[in-house]
Amino acid sequence: MTLALPALTPVLPTHERWFVESQQAGDWSFFFSPLPLVLTGAVVAVTVLWRLAALRLDRPELPFLRPLGRLMPWIPRLLGIHLGVALLALAATGAFITPSNDHLEGAGGNALLLVEAALGIWLVTGWQLRTAAALVLALAPALALVAGLTALGECANLAAVAAFLVVVPPGPDAHGAAHPSRAQLRLALLWLRLGVGTALIVLAFSEKLTNPGMAIDTLEHYPALDVFALVGIHVSPETFVAIAGATELLFGLLVISGAFPQVAVLVAMVPFNATLLLFGQTEMVGHLPVYGVFLALLVYGSSVETAGEVRWLPTREGRRVAVPAAA
Known part of the structure; x- marks a missing residue:
């Protein structure tokens, strides 16, 4: 999610490994060249200033979205559905955890897909989701074994939803309403x-930033990604890759900061949804957990009672960094 510098916002985020042949990352010489370093510095500065500005506000930044806060009790249930549908759809297409990991073979591979599908169905049912989410987290070693540690990091968004459900699962009633303590919700x-x-x-x-070759290959296969060209601005492929990488880096840092979640999510919805027009079903399935996270951040960020919890960070002394939300 993002509220970025004007030069960064036009770039559409996408996952190259889902659509072109995977290439090995690790070209740090590209990252340490002038443009990526300057953009990275700008991204870090924007994130720090964005969070400092957010700490001065003790209420949701967009008051007209306050009615969304009424959905809070059902966010765990909705997150379970997002994660469950994603896992079930991935298993149905022969992919394990991520669309790019679709090369499993033999009895072992089939067993992993069956487990993935079973967990997907379980999560959709809404029954005992803390256990189901814990089992999703337990798939991490299998993913690292078949796809490597990089894939594990790239799929941390699924683990994020599962971790949320371990801490705050849906409630036991028919509709799954949850009423966690403030400490549970913060965590x-x-x-x-x-x-x-x-x-x-x-x-x-x-x-991108350490794999410019694959990013340029993606751009060649899908020239519509270059929105600069669509408005008559021509930049080199290397420049485009640097901007795209900095944009995705900004997305990640702003998500972690939790600052101004309403504005950030609404802005992020534009580029994340725009890629659906180009990549269709694969993009939608792969991004389902992210859409669930966007919904959660938007809903909790729209409530006066929980807006401060969205940006909470622990300190060494265990005290709150975020300003308490107004009662």
Whole structure:
């Protein structure tokens, strides 16, 4: 999610490994060239200023969205549905955890897909989701084994939703309404932000800032991604990759900061939804957990009671960093 510098907002975020042949990351010489370094510095500065500005406000930044706060009790249930549908759809297409990991073979591969599908169905049912979410987290070693540690970082968004559900599962009533304590909600939202932010930051480096070759290959296969060209601005492929990587890095840092979640989510919805027109079903399934996170941040950020919890960060002394929300 993002509220970025004007030069960064036009770039559409996407996952190159889902649509082109994967290439090995690790070209740090590109990242340490002047333009990526300057953009990275700008991104960090924007994130710090954005969070400092948010700490001066003790209420939701967009008051007209306050009615969304009424959905708070059902956010865990909705997150479970998002995660469950994503896992079930991935298993149905032969992909394990991520659309790019679709090369599983043999009895072991089929077993992993069956487990993935079963967990997807379980999460959709809404029954005992704390256990189901814990089992999703337990798939991490299998993912690292079949796809590597980089894939584990790139899929941290799914782990983020699962971690939230471990801390704040749906309630036992028919509709799954949850009423967590403030401490539980703070921790759940922190895990949610850290997981999704980590996934975006890892993707910024693994598919762009240290992997310009694959990013340029994606641009060649899908020239519509270059929205600069669509408005008559021509930049080199390397410049485009640097801007795209910095944009995704900004997304990740702003998610972790939790600052001004209403504005950030509404802005982020534009580029994240725009890629659906180009990549269709694969993009939608892969981003389902992210859409669920956007919904959670928007709803909790729209309530006077929980807006401050969205940006909470622990300190060394265990005190709150965020300004308490007004009662």
